[in-house]
Amino acid sequence: MAKRIGSDEGFTEIFNREVGFSHPRSISRRISASEVLILLLTARIFLDGYITHSLSLLLVSGIVKKLDLYGKLNGHEGCVNAVEFSSTGDILVSGSDDRQIMLWNLLNGTRTLTYPSGHCENVFQTKFIPFTDDRTIITSGADGQVRLGQILENGKVETKRLGRHHGRVYKLAVLPGDPNVFYSCGEDGFVQHFDIRSSSPTTVLYSSPFTHGCRRHHSSSRIRLNSIAIDPRNPHYLAVGGSDEYARVYDTRRVQLAPVCRHIVPDAPVNTFCPRHLRETNSVHVTGLAYSKASELLVSYNDELIYLFEKNMGFGSSPVGISAEKLQEMEEPQVYTGHRNAQTVKGVNFMGPNDEYVMSGSDCGHIFIWKKKGGKLVRAMLGDRRVVNQLESHPHITFIASCGIERSVKLWTPVSNDVMSLPENIEKVTESNRVGREEQSRVTLTPEVIMHVLRLQRRQTSAFTERRYVLTDVDGDEENEAQFISGLVAGDDDSSERECNVS
Template sequence: MMKKRSRTDLDQAVVNVCKRELGQLSTRDFAHRLAASEDLVLRLEIHKKLEKHEGCVNTLSFNSDGDVLISGSDDLRVILWDWETGRVKLSFNSGHRNNVFQAKFMPFSDDRTIVTCAADGEIRQAQILEGGEVKTILLGKHEDSRVHKLAIEPGSPHIFYSCGEDGVVQHFDLRTRSATELFTCRSINDPRNFQPYVHLNAIAIDPRNPNLFAVGGMDEFARLYDIRKYSWDGSSDFGQPADYFCPQHLIGNGDTGITGLSFSDQSELLVSYNNEFIYLFTRDMGLGNPPFPSFSPPISMGSDTSEFEPGSIASSSSMDVDGKNFAQAYKGHRNRETVKGVSFFGPGCEYVSSGSDCGRIFIWKKRGGELIRVMEADRDVVNCTEPHPHTMALASSGIESDIKIWTPKAIERATLPTNIGQVLMRDCYWFGMSDYNDNDYFSDDEDDDGSEDSDDVDIDEDSDDADIDDDSDDDCSDDGETKG
């Protein structure tokens, strides 16, 4: 049976109020602690449904102020939303000839410069002109390859990167409107690999050091690169990563790949695997260059976690008795049917969020990996969970054509059903994933007594298996959690 949640968070909130009144806690620190409160996560519920797209919504992103949400869809349109009111501010044709996979505002462009990528392999720029007219131009292309993700250099109105299923990573500079092919991500010399390159699904830049970026695709390794090692005259071989990251037990596993990457504000790297879990890495967890199956997990840089910032990987990962530092795993969701992203959530990246094949949103505590929310979002697969840049709000989308906005406005706190393990395992079997064991997916404190519970999450057994190309206009079901 699920353990009852303690009153620690509520008690700490009262203490913080007292400290603020006594001048022992600054207004800024008080606001930060309040915004990161688990209580707000437990009160998330649907604020608005944004319904104008006519196909799967594959990408969501907020502007820097957080008042505008941008979305892209299989309908080839890009829409800018006033998400608080649900009003469409602007809708335009992307210029792409196939499903739009990503759309992002460029920083310091007054929200008038947008870059997009799509299943047609193109990378395009959309410029919003006076009067609302939109001009789109082609910046570059990955030949015969879908392009899932772009990565914008933090704070730069000009620089961004793309990665494609052709294994190519490109660098773009809007000042010259030119694309530079940096390298092709090569497969590690392994007889399992029939192709010389890795199909890339994800790319992310470290916000604390924009010289570093990571890519991930259809093998088990997340690769870290340092752009400072690239020679722009083409004289260097930049295709060799600075480091590799992979859970030790997945090295040599040909049945998994990476669908999503995200860096935290503390330079932690979050990696989402299909047919597996989500893992959190720090720089000292790198496998070296190149990695081999015989590599042992790296030793932590220090056994005294007081030397690290709160929330750093050293304090959020698990260690064995030998002091070896292992990546924190986040378990329970299903990532098999589509290319799913993964996100940090909270003002200090205190939480981890992901969509799932079962149509739910999962939220874990970053430190310790405890699953604290499972929210019914769609009848089909949820691919995107996009955190608001400043507040505890979340946007989600997937196979369905609408977007859900989640804000902490529920009167009562949600709790996980006591038999959440049974419910999720039932989905596991329904989606044809019967080779998984629930003991692999839940920590020891999420014990299941096998009893029936009236608070069980509803499962619609009449729905078809999710497919990435399906369009569904069904409304989402009610939040499948108990409140109290």
């Protein structure tokens, strides 16, 4: 069972009062009156209209600076890669390297359900399907599977595979307000469309490097997709990012649904985003995307920085051939600095009633929170002994869930009176991150060298695979090594495909 968050259940009382379940006098004495007032005012700011926008920002800023570790949810036996709140905010779902899915009751900090996901490898994404009473959960993982978990009335869970990519599937995107439709993106370069009422997925689009024009699908001409996000103001707009420097936005009305096929013509985006200095560099890739409520696109780069793009900052359907004069005229995106994103595929997210803040994990183990406007770092917290991967904000109040290399989910609430908004050593931390990032950029390999290394790895994988099938007794470590090499190559999709016996 999970460890209880606290004996006085302070957060429980705040939550209960916020949703109208308890009388004000029942709030724990440990939570100061000023903190409760700030929490309640913040939740009502844009409903009641009694407080000006500038004052509301001041109140939210005070809350962010008070964020501190409130408790941990223990139970997983591997790194926790995914967390998400339910629409009401009282349940959290998590997925891990242990391939287990866990549901947590946030009102008392206990684990209410655990079930095997059916994935053969690490679980990378867990999401609730809306309007299903938190009983329908979709997952994706390193085995390329996209799976559905259905919680029955008797408490048992039925799982099944909905579809599969050739390569890892890091992210899923649920169509807002739809209890049936969602999308997945994979390292095979495909975006797949799922309707849980249907027996099989359909291909929405395929991403290819701009320099390859209209070449058909090939292992060297695809964008290995890491992230996907849906514009909340226009759900037809789908943003994806992966193994090059561009975030691509597609209009799903302009693509034709078709059976999943490996040989299709790449689709053209309606807009592309990239900082000017990274354009056509082939030295970075996108790890995380997020849309704000105002349709701003947040893009996090591997071993680079985080950028916020407005719609008018895009290159259009193709960034190729844009004149130097036009590039100079384009407005630069807001940038967020201090963290480092090199070791894992990190997400990025917004926080606040109107997405006033941007937050990200870091290789240094810290959680970084910046003001969206201006990019000022306002809060940094040590969230993991090694790496913080994912951060999720509560849908209604200032409350964050984080996960990383450690085996627990951490919860953060504005309950501290004596914590410093920025650690004393923050300058040393950010400088260390900057130096590491710049040193890594100096040894960036050219595309020709990378392709040469991949060809060598492919030959080694083929030789190893042939030897594996000849031998009658294969050592387990060697098998793991073969899978690891295949994962690195991921160029021959058929060779990396592995079957799973769990239905």
